[in-house]
Amino acid sequence: MYRFIFCLAVLSFTLQAAPQDTGEVTGTVLELTLPESTEPPVWGPDQVSKLEIDGKDYSTPRLTKRTIKVEPRPNKDSVTIVYTFWPLTYTRIIRTKVVKVEKGKTIKVDLTKPDPDHPDKHFVIYVPTPQPVVEAMCKLAKIGKDDVVYDIGCGDGRLVITAVKKFGAKKAIGIDISEERIRECKENAKQAGVADKVTFLHKDALTIKDFSEANVVLIYLSDKLNEALKPTLQKTLKPGSRIVSHRFRMGDWEPDKTETLRATDNSGDEDEFELHLWTIKKK
Secondary structure, eight states, rough: OOOHHOOOHHHHHHHHHHHOOOOOSSEEEEEEEEEOOOOOOOOOOOOOOOOTTTTTTTOOOOSSSSEEEEEEOOOOOOEEEEEEEEETTTTTEEEEEEEEETTEEEEEEEOOSSSSTTTEEEEEEOOOOHHHHHHHHHHHTTOOOEEEEESSSSSSHHHHHHHTTTOOSOOOOEEEEOHHHHHHHHHHHHHHHHHHTTTEEEEEEEGGGOTOOOOOEEEEOOHHHHHHHHHHHHHHHHHTTTTEEEEEOTTTBBSSSEEEEHHHHHHHHTEEEEEEEOOOOOO
């Protein structure tokens, strides 16, 4: 009898203490469409996509269609989505999008295209340009004593150093997103005895809005990064300025000249290399 009364008392307490279902829906459902990311190569197993929402990792499962329920941070009506992916094995892109959210709503978010309000960040793996190709690029650009040369993605500085030391450019500027590479550039320029004629900038080239100081631009980046740089180069370079790209093109902007050369690569083997030249025309 006492046991029966005790059980009833526990049941009564449980029913009273249970949270009431008010029917209120919290959080927001995001239906995400994500860009394809290449399979990681054998030599780069860490080259996998990464998805973060307000700093929380949602990387797996790695699919192009994801449905995720999120709770915005206190006093916030938006979430920040950061997606890192590899469209090619040598190119990494970090794409950011801020999305306004509302409790109980489902929001479709397309991350397959860049957000103009939050420009993509592009990174390319570091592959040094073989010295014979460096010299061929300088020759194709017809670098001389009156030229100011920019190297976008300057790596260890070899293009910048060669432009002033061997081809006599009056000034050369190297730009690289890697702080480690810039330190290496400065040391290499010092050893080559050209530190007074060169400058190295630790910057994201996509944040530079004016290249008008240059009349020669050298690049070895990627198709996507070249195309992202194209509008600023076309707009700000003076007529007669030359752009030479190792391997990669610039979207639908056809080069004025393409050269193919055979040269020794970084491993000591002979290989083919393609160079493209564009000349800025009068506006």
